[in-house]
Amino acid sequence: MNKQKAIFNYALRLGDNSLVLGHRLAELCSKGPILEEDLALTNMALDHIGRAQAFLGYAAQVEGKNKTADDLAYKRAERSFYNNLIMELPDKDFAATIARQLLVSSFEYFLYTELMKSKDETIAAISAKAVKEVRYHLAHSSDWTCRLGEGTAVSHEKMQNALNDLWMFTGELFEMNDADAILIKEGIAIDLNSIKQQWLEHVNGVILEATLTLPSSDFMQTGSRKGIHTEYLGHILSEMQYLQRAYPTAQW
């Protein structure tokens, strides 16, 4: 793998994470527990899809095959997607949405804060914008974790279950492959091990404040770095890509 290929792979990973999580958040439109939350979740979906467009656009440019961000979003198959599995899991309930957002936004906060210093100017610029958005996403999900954790016995249990269910998907966030090795040397990517402890402390802090318990299981799912996903991704893509696939010559 050369540097160009590594950047392509890395930008795809960041773009796919944003795209797939943006898709899941967008699905919640008109389904929020209160209108204010409908707006908040839609707003987060927008941030993620905007970020997906930026990273996939960059990936397309680096690849140099005359493709666009849309080509990469709409014309790749399941096995060529590199988003983490946690992004594609369905939203069982509001607690699951909040738990996922807490775990992911905490990760993204530390990731993009570091990537702002990337020697790749495009990655640094997209990350600088992302940090501003993620700060809000993190505050939102932390507040709700506390509300649900401390609220009622029912909400406490749902929130704890949601964290327990999602925990085995968090290990993957920190996995690295050849692309990371190449880009860390170049000062473009970061060593994900370097933010793992910060992430854990932050998440644990919120969970304790919410009177919840950090899940103790250390078994972790894996697959996404190799393009191996849950069954859910195929359904997301068949919906997302429907028009582009059904009318391949059309411009929209």
Add this chain to the structure above:
Amino acid sequence: MEEHDNKFQSRIDAGEFVEPKDSMPDAYRNHLIRQMSQHAHSEVIGMQPEGNWISRAPSLRAKQILLAKIQDEGGHGLYLYSAAETLGISRSEMIDQLQKGKAKYSNIFNYPALTWADIGAIGWLVDGAAIVNQISLQRTSYGPYSRAMLRICKEESFHQRQGYEIMAKMMKGTKEQQEMAQDAMNRWWWPALMMFGPHDSDSPHSSDAFRWKIKREGNDELRQKFIDKTVQQSEVIGLTIPDKELKWNEQKNIYDHGEINWDEFNQVIRGNGPCNKQRMEHHIKYHEEGAWVREAAEAFKNKKAKKENLINA
């Protein structure tokens, strides 16, 4: 009582705005609650047909624009609920009235969004019709409602442009896209005209609304404005308006048009539109599923308040 009503009427006649703390006849207050809550419910229920296409939007740009638009609609709903609350009714009471069928929302959202072109047609025709009505309501006599309309109109004109852009793009596209666009036009044109309500001669609430200057222009007058501006827009991109009687009237300087199918209009109002049940079931389902979240938020707020009281004591 009569003296009070006369005094109120002379304020209205002098063109003054009525503000929340002003005294006002009960009938005026109730008329506004009915109209403003219906308006708010329409914004919220309107999120459903458009939301139906977010996951299938054909480009990242189109997806973002659609999401932003639906988010705006939700924001309008929130804004209108707050404006209606100044009249002494709570949002939860209004939602309860909606779910029990005592309050209505715009009939137009009881039609299905079947293809991507429908997203264009909704933005262009439905929001286009809504703007005509809302511009007129900017001069409505109740201050909070008027100010809500001023703010909402700014965003609606962006919505209408995005809808028109979708249609224009499709009309420049493949034959299949053109057919899809024309089909959406055929299905949405008449329901869009129905949005202005019955003929003024058949409109049940109109006379009070005019006297109180809640309503400033008649249903037929507003409908005509919409038709006149839309015909040209339609011609520019090559879409045909599905009305064989549509013809420019040189003397009147307006387009003459065919009669609306009022049977269909009344059927949909009575709950027999293609999506009445679906829209309400969706609203109730997610409202009920969110009950535990609202309870948790309320319990949390109370716990916090208790803690603060202990600290302050």
